[in-house]
Amino acid sequence: MTQTMTQLDALEAQSVYILREAYRSFKDLVMLWSIGKDSTVLLWLARKAFFGHVPIPLMHIDTNFKIPAMIEYRDRFAKEWKLNMIVGQNVEALKNKQTFPDGGLDRIGCCKKLKSEALKHTLSGEWPRRVLNHQTCEYDIQENGQAFTGVIVGARADEEGSRSKERYFSPRDRQNDWDIAEQPPEMWNQFNTDFAPGTHIRIHPLLDWTELNIWQYIERENIPIIDLYFDKGDGKRYRSLGCAPCTGQVDSTAKNVSEIIAELESGRFANIAERSGRQQDAEDGGGLETLRRDGYM
Amino acid sequence: MVQLKEKEIKEKSGTVSQRELQKMNIVIIGHVDHGKSTLVGRLLADTHSLPEGKLEEVKARCAKNARPFEYAFLLDALKDEQAQGITIDSARCFFRSDKREYILIDAPGHIEFLKNMVSGAARAEAAVLLIDAHEGIQENSRRHGYLLSMLGIRQIVVAVNKMDLVDYSQDVFNKVQQEYTEFLSQIQIRAEHFIPVSARNGDLIADRQKNMDWYEGPTILQALDEFQKEAAPVDQPLRLPVQDIYKFTSQNDDRRIVAGQIETGQVHVGDEVIFYPSKKRSKVASIEAFNTPVQTESFAGQSVGVTLAEQIYIQPGEIMFRADEPAPKTSTQLKINLFWLGKEPMIFNKRYLLKLGTSRVPVWLRKINTVLDASELSTELNRRHIERHDVAECVLETLKPVAFDLTTEIAQTGRFVLIDNYQIAGGGVVLDMATDQIDLTAEHVQQRERNWRRSRITSHLRQSRIDQQSTLVIISGPAGIGKSEIAQLLEEKLFDAGKQVYYLGLQNSLLGIDSDLSNENLRDEYIRRLGETSHLFTDAGLILIATVSDLAEYELNVLKTLNQPSDTLVVGLGSKTLSAGLLDLELSSAASTEKAATRVADMLTERRYLPEYYL
Incomplete structure (x- = not known):
């Protein structure tokens, strides 16, 4: 065995360390799983960190506009990997059609309702959650769930501007506000794992990963990834997954993981933002900043 | 649209490691407005x-906003920053x-955001430090240099920027180079290169223009490529700081994994x-991992x-290390170099x-030796507190022993951070073990004994009436080996012999006095409370029997100290966690409960804790 670590080894070791540090420090911890490639890698890293187990509940915010294959995929692996799976939704907004494009809202307004608000109230336990029952394989309604104060998120620094300013452990105050200038320092492998009552922490184990790293790791570990990322013959694929009405495909004939890696390495996408297919970004002049300050992940 | 042919794709998809490029973190630092x-x-x-x-x-x-374009705006992706024109975070x-x-980590140069600069720089393997040729060396040029040395970053390139503002003058460049080299040598840093640049015009960044023909060294880009990737420290002694101990029993997994x-x-x-610090020993049985071949x-x-x-x-x-390699240090007193970033001093x-x-571990500031103004490298003595942005040499005292190394020996386990008001407020390196050991527990007991309100019925009176000498008997050993059975039988034997004795079971402590304890520091607080409880029992003249799994040496010291002035006896049952010299009686785990209890009772008699005890 050679005693050198590849870049992927080093990224993996660091992310595992961060996940274990989070698990050790926070009792009310949850991990967001959007079903996309990044948070699925994150979930895989949790299995690495905890030797095949996932002792942290997973939360998915279902906007009801997700591509149906995503829900099937989620439930399949939630069962297979025995995940403590929690689903949240803004039932009220959906009922009142406060949505885009079929309701009265623009894209950003819709994101705020179906994602930011749903997330906030599902995290706090104010809104009912659906929790996977592994006996019946159905989701049970859970009222008055525990409030989660530590939230693990798969954000990467290379995605867009505002994300490059995150810490591995980022405190948010009571109002969910992110005060960029006042973030406490982090150094070496020491993070801010203590926090004042009423505040909570976002944890970003994938901050140093790039889009290419993600795909290389998926290939190396043979992680089952949803096939929406692959071209199925029409010369188009998703590069970033979101809600059906606001997520566009890119022109690509990459049919599997290694073809995606080759495509990224060819530099074909080097000058096109990864989230270019996500149309809410374009409406928000400062990148995702407005949404992120509001708690968007 | 570029179509990759199948053959091309095949060629590109070798093994991942072949395709991986080396990756390096570089921090860009320097005084505010020097052009990072x-x-x-x-x-x-x-x-x-x-x-x-x-x-x-x-x-x-x-x-659109009628502002001249600047390259800096590319990075200042956040609205706040463009409004203020300074980088807030890295x-x-x-x-x-x-x-x-x-x-590339673009660290803020403004003094307000020093903590963000530190966060950025702590992740880096090398640094580019900028100095404005026009303005010269400023406060943060020095302070950042000093922090680099403390953070352990040894590879540095100095970029003398804004050469266009000084007519690309070689004299100006030489003067900055000489002055800053002198400063760096005081803090044991040697810059790899000094490079004259104009970031605004792109001169000597990635390309070479005609303005500075007198300079023959590398461009910034070339200098970055010259930095060496630091090899993982595999040749140093093993240091594995224990992050957690897992047992996922509910998932039908019986492995007990030290992670x-x-x-x-x-x-x-x-x-x-x-x-360390518990000084317990074992042997590595397996290395565990998920989705990898057996290691x-x-x-x-x-x-x-x-x-x-x-x-x-x-x-x-705790720190795990190999028995055949040099051990880390363990102490409650650390002499350190600290930089303080907290809002409060x-x-x-x-x-x-x-x-x-x-x-x-909870910690107190015990002594300030010197405070250094990092921007000037001047020192102050006789300071009573450490202000934000100060660098101080001082002595810390921890509540219980910690394991560490000196920064000069193993950097990774010779550095630390301090938390104040829930946030990282300072960081530093360990210079030495402080020699003047003060034992916090002993200090507490001294004070307790001095102020203890005694009635006319002294402990001595009580003991002579029941004809026994009060003592704490601890039975230690691995969990589940039968300690409490022995303790109960011993209690019975002594009771039958007319002694005043009480067995305090762990379960009962947890149900009552310790029911509020949870999480990580449970064990230390449990030990402390057991010590204070023992003191009450022994003060009342009783013989108290307690069991503790795998007692560590420093835990025993705490118990003994808290139980003063009464004695504490330790019985080791099949235990290897305490060295034999610390045990009053060593029992084999194979001994029957009856035999074990008898031997403890005999020892109490021999040592005259039970003058008239006969079986």
Whole structure:
């Protein structure tokens, strides 16, 4: 065995360390799983960190506009990997059609309702959650769930501007506000794992990963990834997954993981933002900043 | 649209490791307005690393707002920053040279944001420090240099920027180079290169123009490529700070896994290992991992899990090392170099939290030797507190022993942070073990005994009436070996012989006096309360019997000290966690309960704790 670590080894070791540090420090911890490639890698890293187990509940915010294959995929692996799976939704907004494009809202307004608000109230336990029952394989309604104060998120620094300013452990105050200038320092492998009552922490184990790293790791570990990322013959694929009405495909004939890696390495996408297919970004002049300050992940 | 042919794709998809480029973190630092963001923006633009349309987009936004375009705006992606024109946090950007992949960390130069600069720099392997040729060396040019040395960053390039403002003068450049070289030598740093640049014009960043023909050294980009990747410290002694101990019993997994990231050295299955500060020993039985082939060794940098041959009680925060390699230090007194970033000054008599390796221990400031003004490198004596941005040499005292190394020996386990008001408020390195050991527990007991309100019925009176000498008997050993059975039988024997005796079971303590204890510091607080409770029982003249799993040496010291002035006797049952010299009686785990209890009773008689005890 050679005693050198590849870049992927080093990224993996660091992310595992961060996940274990989070698990050790926070009792009310949850991990967001959007079903996309990044948070699925994150979930895989949790299995690495905890030797095949996932002792942290997973939360998915279902906007009801997700591509149906995503829900099937989620439930399949939630069962297979025995995940403590929690689903949240803004039932009220959906009922009142406060949505885009079929309701009265623009894209950003819709994101705020179906994602930011749903997330906030599902995290706090104010809104009912659906929790996977592994006996019946159905989701049970859970009222008055525990409030989660530590939230693990798969954000990467290379995605867009505002994300490059995150810490591995980022405190948010009571109002969910992110005060960029006042973030406490982090150094070496020491993070801010203590926090004042009423505040909570976002944890970003994938901050140093790039889009290419993600795909290389998926290939190396043979992680089952949803096939929406692959071209199925029409010369188009998703590069970033979101809600059906606001997520566009890119022109690509990459049919599997290694073809995606080759495509990224060819530099074909080097000058096109990864989230270019996500149309809410374009409406928000400062990148995702407005949404992120509001708690968007 | 570029279509990759199947053959091309095949060629490109070799094994992952072949295709991986080396990756390096570089921090860009320097005084405010000396042009860090401009340099980074320029590097990205000149190496064609910007997303398509980004340059045009920012230029258009500037035109719309009637502001001159600057390369710095490319990075200052957040609205706040553009409004203020200064970098608030360390933004990260990615780019590639022919040699490797870089993460550039653009650290803020404004003094207000020093903590953000530290966060940025602590992640870096090398640094580019900017000095404005026009303005010369400023306060933060020095302060940042000093912090680099403390953070352990040894590879530095100095960029003398804004050469266009001084007519590309070689004299100006030489003067800055000479002055700053002198400063760096005082803090044991040698810059690899001094490079004259104009970030705004892109001169000597990635390209070479005609303005500075007198300079023959590398461009910034070339200098970055010259930095050496630091090898993982596999040749140093093993240091594995224990992050956590897992047992996922509810998932039908019986492995008890000690998890952590190896800081230095290597470990193999079969290695004899010791944990500090508890001084417990065991042997590595296996190395555990998910979705990998079976491993028999692990090395520095890896996040691992090991199982042990003997199940010993250890805690997160301990350092595991190899019995055949030099041990770390363990102490409650650390002489340190500290830089303080907290809003509130660091003061005496206030409780802080020390995080060193994976340990988290309450700590107090005991002594300030000197305070250094990092910007001037002048020292002050006789200071009573440490202000924000001060660098201080001082002495800390921890509530319980911590394991560590001196920064000069093993850097990774010789550095720490301090928490004040829930946040990291300072960081530093361990210079030495302080010699004037003060024992906090002993100090407490002295004070307790001095102020104890005694009635006319003294402990001595009580003891002579029942004709016994009050004492605490601790039975220690691995969990589940039958300690409490022995304790109960011993209690019965002594009771039947007419003695005043009480067995305090762990379960009962947890149900009552310790029912509020949870999480990590449970064990230490449990030991403290057991010590104070024992003191009450022994003060009342009783013989108290208690069992503790895998008692560590420092825990025994705490119990003994708290139980003063009465004696404490330790019985080791099949235990290897305490050295034989600390035990009053050593029993084999094979001994029957009856025999074990009898031997403890005999010892009490021999030592005259029970003058008239006969079986």
